Amino acid sequence: MTEATPPVETPDVIRTEHLVKRFGAVTALRDVSMHLRKGEVLGLVGDNGAGKSTLIKILTGFLQPDSGEIFVNGEAVKLRSVTHARSLGIETVYQDLALVNQLSVYHNMFLNRELRHFPLPFINNRKMRELARDHLKKMGVDIPSVDVEVAKLSGGQRQAIAIARAVYTDATILLLDEPLAAMGAKEARLILEMISNLKAMGEVSIIMIAHNYSQVLETCTRVNLLQHGMITFDKPVAETSLEELNDLVMREYRVAAKRTPAKS
Amino acid sequence: MPETILSDAPTPETERSPEPAGRAFWSRLGRIFLQQREASILAVAIVLVVYFQFSTSNFLTGVNIRTLFEFVSATAIISAGEVMLLICGEIDLSVGQVFALAPFIMYFVNQAGLPLWVGILAGLLVSCVVGLFNGIVTVWFRIPSLISTLGTQFLLNGITLTLSMGEPVLTPSEGQVNQVMGANPYSEILWAVLVMVVVQVILSYTRWGKHTVATGGNLLGASEVGVNVNRVKLGNFMLASLLAGLAGTLEAFRITSTDPLAGGTTIMFSAVAGAVIGGTALSGGIGTVVGAFLGVLALSILNDGFTLLGVSAYTYDIILGLAILIAMILNVRLRIWREAGRQ
Numbered sequence: 023m024t025e026a027t028p029p030v031e032t033p034d035v036i037r038t039e040h041l042v043k044r045f046g047a048v049t050a051l052r053d054v055s056m057h058l059r060k061g062e063v064l065g066l067v068g069d070n071g072a073g074k075s076t077l078i079k080i081l082t083g084f085l086q087p088d089s090g091e092i093f094v095n096g097e098a099v100k101l102r103s104v105t106h107a108r109s110l111g112i113e114t115v116y117q118d119l120a121l122v123n124q125l126s127v128y129h130n131m132f133l134n135r136e137l138r139h140f141p142l143p144f145i146n147n148r149k150m151r152e153l154a155r156d157h158l159k160k161m162g163v164d165i166p167s168v169d170v171e172v173a174k175l176s177g178g179q180r181q182a183i184a185i186a187r188a189v190y191t192d193a194t195i196l197l198l199d200e201p202l203a204a205m206g207a208k209e210a211r212l213i214l215e216m217i218s219n220l221k222a223m224g225e226v227s228i229i230m231i232a233h234n235y236s237q238v239l240e241t242c243t244r245v246n247l248l249q250h251g252m253i254t255f256d257k258p259v260a261e262t263s264l265e266e267l268n269d270l271v272m273r274e275y276r277v278a279a280k281r282t283p284a285k286s
Numbered sequence: 287m288p289e290t291i292l293s294d295a296p297t298p299e300t301e302r303s304p305e306p307a308g309r310a311f312w313s314r315l316g317r318i319f320l321q322q323r324e325a326s327i328l329a330v331a332i333v334l335v336v337y338f339q340f341s342t343s344n345f346l347t348g349v350n351i352r353t354l355f356e357f358v359s360a361t362a363i364i365s366a367g368e369v370m371l372l373i374c375g376e377i378d379l380s381v382g383q384v385f386a387l388a389p390f391i392m393y394f395v396n397q398a399g400l401p402l403w404v405g406i407l408a409g410l411l412v413s414c415v416v417g418l419f420n421g422i423v424t425v426w427f428r429i430p431s432l433i434s435t436l437g438t439q440f441l442l443n444g445i446t447l448t449l450s451m452g453e454p455v456l457t458p459s460e461g462q463v464n465q466v467m468g469a470n471p472y473s474e475i476l477w478a479v480l481v482m483v484v485v486q487v488i489l490s491y492t493r494w495g496k497h498t499v500a501t502g503g504n505l506l507g508a509s510e511v512g513v514n515v516n517r518v519k520l521g522n523f524m525l526a527s528l529l530a531g532l533a534g535t536l537e538a539f540r541i542t543s544t545d546p547l548a549g550g551t552t553i554m555f556s557a558v559a560g561a562v563i564g565g566t567a568l569s570g571g572i573g574t575v576v577g578a579f580l581g582v583l584a585l586s587i588l589n590d591g592f593t594l595l596g597v598s599a600y601t602y603d604i605i606l607g608l609a610i611l612i613a614m615i616l617n618v619r620l621r622i623w624r625e626a627g628r629q
Contacts, residue, residue, distance in 0.1 A: 104510075120504065120506070120507035122500040122503040122507060122571070124571040125496065125503065129496055133496070133511050134508075134511045134512045136493045144487075144492060145491055145492060145493060145496065147491075
């Protein structure tokens, strides 16, 4: 998976300008201006409390910013609700994954979109099973069978199914909230390959919150660092390195250490 | 049912550390038991039948089988609705009182000069309204259904006693309607089987059924995907009440009289016990209507067999209590084993 081709300038699917969000006395986002190009995988990194989750929640319509503007496909929008964002093609895969353990993989894939033997009220299990199998195959998701209950799958497989389902809803913008959290190396590999596949297909644009810089450098097209509610760093992965990213974050610690003398 | 067949293919990217032999055996046994839950409860029922036949020799007679059907039918119909509610994460304690109310509504509508079938429909309609009421109190006012339906249970009992002035009445009868609704010795069990099949099909093969499982299995997740979880709950409250009203009406036709204290908590607890023994989890997301039917059947065989043997009703209660406890412990253990099985 080498990045031989130079990054192509595609139009922005999401752009934010001067987003501000406060929770009482706490300012979660001070001034966030960022953008996501079509087909891009943007890695969003930063410390806990830097505002990553707040930004994702605003882009998914769950929270509304105090000020600032959001453009989706070039048009200024006020994202009123999750449903509203979804209608614009923005789909979020949360950490809880919204999967139902007691249902089979394909019933989860088609949850609330079940196909029926029209005009009969019965669901078309055969068709859903087939489509789910094809879609998962296309996405490179390897599970023993689409008939197994989701409860029987590993964390990585569950994450893969949640992502595959989000893509299957015709989402064009995918927000992944720490898709690699609490996952072993092999499991993480599965998800990273899936994201790389999506990138290669080029139809969806992805923002991915992550903590592991080497995984970000390997999978993403561009990386943004969020510090104290502002984007402080924005480079294509090809132009940065693990050393630079580590250095940036360490510098912040050193500054912080100087400001507040050690307590004990 | 194709979806209960689970592939045993090992998950490719997990390397299982060798489990201790004892644990592996128990978890495999647990898995088999879990997947074949209906089969195992059926096996229990058959063992009981064989035992009672050998020890009393008049268990498998026409008369006794009809008695058994009487034990089973009304409770099985109620348990079908209760299963749907339990799967979506709720419970209805007031079904026994709806069971008593519906035939009185039928009686009074009929007394007012309307045809009997209008009375039957009126009774069922009132049952649905009770279910809607239970649902609204539970879903909109966010009262746990264990509490809200405990309230309606007393409320309905009071209404039925007031309407009837505490006196039983003779059930009106009109040839054909009478035969269909319960006077025929086999009509009630046929109704029970019909209800079981219809509700099981709803559960397994309709969107409603899948959304019911999703609501009980992951409430937040289901609503994130856009499932209208409140509507699912309201609908299942109405279904449970409707079936309780139907069971009460059928029973009134069979007995040819109806009592304001019929049903009550006894029939409600039997229905819930049957559901639980048949594999329904009180925590939601898991259960089948067929399992509940077999659970009710097994309990009824036990009850009937003990009566034939002359064992005291107190002993039956001891056994019933133990059976419920064992079934509940199994439900919880099986879930733990099943979760331990995934890595």
